[in-house]
Amino acid sequence: MPLDRSTTFDAMLSINPPVGPVVLLNIISIPPGADKESFLNTWSRTGEILKTAPGYISTQLHHAIGDGNFIVNYAVWENNEDLKKGLAMPEFKKVCENFPEGTEFRAAVLQKASISGICVGL
Secondary structure, three states: OOOOOOOOOHHHHHOOOOOOOEEEEEEOOOOOOOOOOHHHHHHHHHHHHOOEEEEEEEEEEEEEEOOOEEEEEEEEEEOOOHHHHOOOHHHHHHHOOOOOOOOOOEEEEOOOOOOOOOOOOO
């Protein structure tokens, strides 16, 4: 199930002209019984690949407190087009094959919102 039911992840990546900066918000569920260390090792390898891609700025992984298998990845990119190209890199796709069977990824591409007196947008 997509995070945003009104727009697919592919549509967010394909907005033209490109918009940026953007955040990739990826909510990840590792299935019960899966090797979390294996997941983290694979995620680390994908991160090493993506940080070489044009437009990559940063990433931060967050995980639920305790032994939970709920993980959130927050990655900042120059724009949606660079993110799309990074995710299409053959070496990235190859490493992704090593995530534990049944791992679920739900992602969205986000931009800052501006709310007067609360938060600053672009």
